[in-house]
Amino acid sequence: MSNDLRSPTTTxxxxxxxxxxxxxxxxxxxxxxxxxxxxxxxxxxxPAEVALDRPKQAAHGDLATNLFxxxxxxxxxxxxxxxxxxxxxxxxxxATGLLASLEVAGPGFVNLRLAPExxxxxxxxxxxxxxxxxxxxxxxxxxxxxxxxxxxxxxxMHVGHGRGAVLGxxxxxxxxxxxxxxxxxxxxxxxxNQVGKLGESVWHWLRDEAKRAAALxxxxxxxxxxxxxxxxxxxxxxxxRGAYIAQAAEQLAQNDTLRTVCQSQSDWTDQASWGAAxxxxxxxxxxxxxxxxxxxxxxxxxxxxxxxxxxxxxxxWFSERQLHxxxxxxxxxxxxxxxxxxxxxxxxxxxxxxxADDDEGAAPAEATGKAVFFxxxxxxxxxxxxxxxxxxxxxxxxxxxxxxxxxAYHDDKLARGFDHMINILGADHHGYVPRLKGVIHALGxxxxxxxDPKADRWSGDxxxxxxxxxxxxxxxxxxxxxxxxxxxxxxxxxxxxxxxxPGNPTSGRDAVRFVFLTRKADAQLDFDLEVVRRxxxxxxxxxxxxxHARLASTLARAAAExxxxxxxxxxxxxxxxxERDLCLILAEFxxxxxxxxxxxxxxxxxxxxxxxxxAFHAYYxxxxxxxxxxxxxxxxxxxxxxLVAAIKGVIAAGLGLLGVAAPERMAELEA
RNA sequence: GUCCUCGUAGCUCAGCAGGAUAGAGCGUUCGCCUCCUAAGCGAAAGGUCACAGGUUCGAUUCCUGUCGGGGACGCCA
Numbered sequence: 020m021s022n023d024l025r026s027p028t029t030t031x032x033x034x035x036x037x038x039x040x041x042x043x044x045x046x047x048x049x050x051x052x053x054x055x056x057x058x059x060x061x062x063x064x065x066p067a068e069v070a071l072d073r074p075k076q077a078a079h080g081d082l083a084t085n086l087f088x089x090x091x092x093x094x095x096x097x098x099x100x101x102x103x104x105x106x107x108x109x110x111x112x113x114a115t116g117l118l119a120s121l122e123v124a125g126p127g128f129v130n131l132r133l134a135p136e137x138x139x140x141x142x143x144x145x146x147x148x149x150x151x152x153x154x155x156x157x158x159x160x161x162x163x164x165x166x167x168x169x170x171x172x173x174x175x176m177h178v179g180h181g182r183g184a185v186l187g188x189x190x191x192x193x194x195x196x197x198x199x200x201x202x203x204x205x206x207x208x209x210x211x212n213q214v215g216k217l218g219e220s221v222w223h224w225l226r227d228e229a230k231r232a233a234a235l236x237x238x239x240x241x242x243x244x245x246x247x248x249x250x251x252x253x254x255x256x257x258x259x260r261g262a263y264i265a266q267a268a269e270q271l272a273q274n275d276t277l278r279t280v281c282q283s284q285s286d287w288t289d290q291a292s293w294g295a296a297x298x299x300x301x302x303x304x305x306x307x308x309x310x311x312x313x314x315x316x317x318x319x320x321x322x323x324x325x326x327x328x329x330x331x332x333x334x335x336w337f338s339e340r341q342l343h344x345x346x347x348x349x350x351x352x353x354x355x356x357x358x359x360x361x362x363x364x365x366x367x368x369x370x371x372x373x374x375a376d377d378d379e380g381a382a383p384a385e386a387t388g389k390a391v392f393f394x395x396x397x398x399x400x401x402x403x404x405x406x407x408x409x410x411x412x413x414x415x416x417x418x419x420x421x422x423x424x425x426x427a428y429h430d431d432k433l434a435r436g437f438d439h440m441i442n443i444l445g446a447d448h449h450g451y452v453p454r455l456k457g458v459i460h461a462l463g464x465x466x467x468x469x470x471d472p473k474a475d476r477w478s479g480d481x482x483x484x485x486x487x488x489x490x491x492x493x494x495x496x497x498x499x500x501x502x503x504x505x506x507x508x509x510x511x512x513x514x515x516x517x518x519x520x521p522g523n524p525t526s527g528r529d530a531v532r533f534v535f536l537t538r539k540a541d542a543q544l545d546f547d548l549e550v551v552r553r554x555x556x557x558x559x560x561x562x563x564x565x566x567h568a569r570l571a572s573t574l575a576r577a578a579a580e581x582x583x584x585x586x587x588x589x590x591x592x593x594x595x596x597x598e599r600d601l602c603l604i605l606a607e608f609x610x611x612x613x614x615x616x617x618x619x620x621x622x623x624x625x626x627x628x629x630x631x632x633x634a635f636h637a638y639y640x641x642x643x644x645x646x647x648x649x650x651x652x653x654x655x656x657x658x659x660x661x662l663v664a665a666i667k668g669v670i671a672a673g674l675g676l677l678g679v680a681a682p683e684r685m686a687e688l689e690a
Numbered sequence: 691g692u693c694c695u696c697g698u699a700g701c702u703c704a705g706c707a708g709g710a711u712a713g714a715g716c717g718u719u720c721g722c723c724u725c726c727u728a729a730g731c732g733a734a735a736g737g738u739c740a741c742a743g744g745u746u747c748g749a750u751u752c753c754u755g756u757c758g759g760g761g762a763c764g765c766c767a
Contacts, residue, residue: 076711085709088747098747125710126747171767213767390765407692407763414765421767449694450762486695488760538703541695543760545702550716558729559715565729576726614706626704629714640722640731649726663726685729 039606044069049112080130098127139590141606145665158199167443169206172315173217181511185535189621197616218311224268352427395457404456404479446486493547523686533560566632570667571683584660592658
């Protein structure tokens with residue numbers, strides 16, 4: 020950091036930005052270096068090893084460290100005595116006079132108070148760094164592939180998907196700020212039974228225009244679909260019944276080619292009438308029919324639309340079809356992986372369990388051949404990745420399972436050079452995790468045998484799975500009934516719309532995002548539509564946004580009175596305890612971002628922002644009479660405006676990392 | 691049955707790589723706008739951190755077990 024904290028210098032070639040916490044840590048690290056020179060300690064410590072806490076009690080100073088508890092062991096001393104010995108060295112190391120006082124407390128804590136220039140520098144840091152305040156190199160550029168949502172393209176997104184989406188998007192923003200190199204990816208599950216059923220379901224509507232028209236005329240959005248009887252083939256078992264099926268069918272009917280296909284009376288089993296019958300798909304499954312592809316593409320557009328309502332974009336949309344060699348210029352990596360695993364005895368053929376009818380609609384399951392199982396139970400699989408059961412990758416009829424495709428997918432991810440993979444999954448998938456890690460381990464072993472020099476990259480611990488718990492949708496405390504089977508469910512879009520305040524288009528997105536981020540991923544979340552729609556304090560998003568707007572309006576007010584914040588404003592006018600506390604809170608922001616990144620916990624940021632606002636509102640109210648921000652005291656006004664700007668900057672930066680708008684003013688309240 | 695996860699104020703939840711006297715919001719009670727946004731602030735009340743052991747200077751935090759809520763154990767995805 021430059022020694023001139025006064026001037027918010029113009030952009031030098033990316034200054035090595037430090038934070039107040041880092042500067043204090045450096046002082047302690049330097050002190051240990053001095054101690055090492057003088058034989059008091061065996062070795063110096065790195066700044067990062069100096070744990071700094073903000074004590075709960077004001078009597079314990081501005082910051083505290085328990086550094087000497089750990090060092091006492093190696094120095095064969097007791098913490099308290101060592102701390103006493105170290106204090107002079109700490110003072111010596113504090114060349115810039117950051118620290119005002121130091122004391123040893125309790126069994127060996129060091130409590131410290133910062134000099135006014137010290138704590139004020141935190142506000143200066145914010146103003147100098149601007150939008151980049153809080154950024155760090157914690158992640159050291161580690162290449163992370165963050166896969167999230169990956170909802171089947173068989174219908175609109177529901178609320179649970181939304182939570183995973185918001186978590187993933189916020190996490191991507193936070194990780195990037197913390198110095199990770201992040202790619203986000205959505206895995207499109209466009210092969211398999213589910214998508215096949217989507218095709219069948221749509222097909223049924225397309226076949227009967229009269230019924231379709233009648234249905235469309237009478238169904239309301241979100242209403243259960245009274246599926247008519249008497250369809251030639253019957254509706255597919257566990258097919259999709261939401262009104263969106265009819266909507267999709269209606270849209271597909273606009274497509275001339277499909278219209279021709281759909282109006283033909285030929286049975287859907289007659290491949291000839293379908294156009295693209297895929298020779299590489301010998302079992303003739305629905306998932307590769309033209310109608311199916313058209314249908315999931317339709318659904319994908321809808322999903323993308325829902326995601327953009329939440330301001331979420333992905334770096335890449337990864338098609339499962341490409342793994343099966345079904346997309347142009349793609350290889351059948353799924354079959355390849357299965358073959359190589361089998362060759363290396365990581366998989367084996369076995370009749371095993373008799374195949375159950377896997378509800379292929381009207382077609383009864385054929386007598387099956389031998390299935391291929393992945394040996395996830397092998398003793399040489401490290402314990403945490405070992406499965407309790409061998410899992411099928413190729414069914415008796417040769418069709419790959421979802422797991423088989425996922426093997427090829429994760430092989431592909433690692434082959435692309437990522438250091439680390441984070442998958443965000445619904446908590447109901449947790450049983451799936453060990454087998455996925457296990458198969459990555461197996462692929463590593465396989466590649467080692469094949470002589471791949473990069474084989475070590477294929478290790479189970481490169482995969483990290485974040486499990487997201489369910490969202491319980493409530494309205495005024497009462498559960499909103501959701502039944503996928505009945506076709507009666509509230510979509511993510513419905514929820515966003517319902518909590519959007521008239522006249523403020525982003526309010527619904529902001530509310531949904533913020534509320535989703537006020538809980539740890541692995542905690543169940545109650546989402547009460549009534550509460551989130553209200554603009555009250557049960558609804559923290561308004562609290563934080565209001566704080567930002569209040570800060571903005573204070574700055575605007577000052578400007579209007581000809582007292583605008585000047586770039587050279589001095590912070591010397593900040594003298595109150597509350598101002599020191601605010602600065603210390605601002606100093607914590609980079610710590611919080613780094614912590615949220617390391618722990619993959621965006622909620623920490625949400626809670627932090629509420630704390631910032633709480634402190635600001637208290638300051639603002641409490642000094643309404645004795646120390647207003649805008650006053651006749653020019654010096655004090657400038658300093659306080661600078662503080663206000665810094666607080667505003669932190670809130671804006673924090674909200675930005677959560678993907679929530681930071682408004683300059685709040686929209687009119689609802690009556 | 692096996693595995694995962696959660697159990698903290700009346701309710702909903704925080705609690706950072708173990709630290710000092712346990713934190714918020716809602717709800718309840720009582721206060722605060724002639725003056726920068728009252729969508730705000732202050733105060734009061736509210737707790738055997740599910741239970742029992744263990745690890746150590748120190749445990750709400752880490753480990754084991756018990757009890758309770760939720761979830762997963764398919765040739766589904």
